[in-house]
Amino acid sequence: MGKLFAKWYDFFMNPLEKTAFKALRKKLLSNATGSVLEIGSGTGVNFPFYIEAKSVTAIEPSQYMLKNSVSKIQQATVPIEVIQAGAEQLPFPDHSFDCVVATLVFCTILDRDKAMIEIKRVCKPDGQILLFEHVRMDNRFLSHLQDFFTPIWKKICDGCCLNRETLKLLIDHNLKIINVEKHYQGLFLLIEARNVPENK
Known part of the structure; x- marks a missing residue:
C-alpha cells in the first residue's frame, strides 16, 4: 500500500467512521472473544472497539x-x-486463535482463496470468523455499476475492488455461516461464521 494513500486514509474515511461505520464495527467486534487475529488492521481503527477479547494480534x-x-x-x-x-x-502455527477478524480488507487481498485457507488454518476448530466487508450488490443494475467502476476505483484507491463476492468466498471454503446482516441495500455485510472442522 502506498505511502500517500496511507497518509490520507484516515482523513478521507473519517466522516464514515464517525457515523455509520463506527456503529457497525462496535457491533461486530463486541463478539470477538479470546485470542483474536485481525487481518489487515490498517491504521488500527478497530483497536478501541475490542472489549471482550483477551488479546489481539494484528497483521x-x-x-x-x-x-x-x-x-x-x-x-x-x-x-x-x-x-x-x-x-x-x-506467520502463526495451526489453530493459534479463537477468533479471526477482517474489516474492509477482502476488497484488496490479491489471492483471496489463499488468504481464506490461511485463516482457516490458524483459527481454532469451531473458532469465530467475523467480517465487515463491502461486496457486490444483489441489485442487478447496481452490481453492473460496481463492475464498470472497479477498474478505475482500483487505481484511485490502491487496489480496492468494488465487486468482490466475499460471502460466497466463505461458503466456498466450507465455513459455517451463523449470521449475515445487510446494510445499505446489501453494499455492506456483517458476517459471523464458524471454522467447522471438515469431518463434522
Missing part, C-alpha cells in the same frame, strides 16, 4: 499503515501486537 502488510496505527494501540483496552505480514502467508 498489516503496509509499513505506512502500521506506523499510523501506533496512536490507536494506545487507545485500546486490551493488549495489541501489530506484525507486518500479509494474509496469504500468516
Whole structure:
C-alpha cells in the first residue's frame, strides 16, 4: 500500500467512521472473544472497539499503515501486537486463535482463496470468523455499476475492488455461516461464521 494513500486514509474515511461505520464495527467486534487475529488492521481503527477479547494480534502488510496505527494501540483496552505480514502467508502455527477478524480488507487481498485457507488454518476448530466487508450488490443494475467502476476505483484507491463476492468466498471454503446482516441495500455485510472442522 502506498505511502500517500496511507497518509490520507484516515482523513478521507473519517466522516464514515464517525457515523455509520463506527456503529457497525462496535457491533461486530463486541463478539470477538479470546485470542483474536485481525487481518489487515490498517491504521488500527478497530483497536478501541475490542472489549471482550483477551488479546489481539494484528497483521498489516503496509509499513505506512502500521506506523499510523501506533496512536490507536494506545487507545485500546486490551493488549495489541501489530506484525507486518500479509494474509496469504500468516506467520502463526495451526489453530493459534479463537477468533479471526477482517474489516474492509477482502476488497484488496490479491489471492483471496489463499488468504481464506490461511485463516482457516490458524483459527481454532469451531473458532469465530467475523467480517465487515463491502461486496457486490444483489441489485442487478447496481452490481453492473460496481463492475464498470472497479477498474478505475482500483487505481484511485490502491487496489480496492468494488465487486468482490466475499460471502460466497466463505461458503466456498466450507465455513459455517451463523449470521449475515445487510446494510445499505446489501453494499455492506456483517458476517459471523464458524471454522467447522471438515469431518463434522
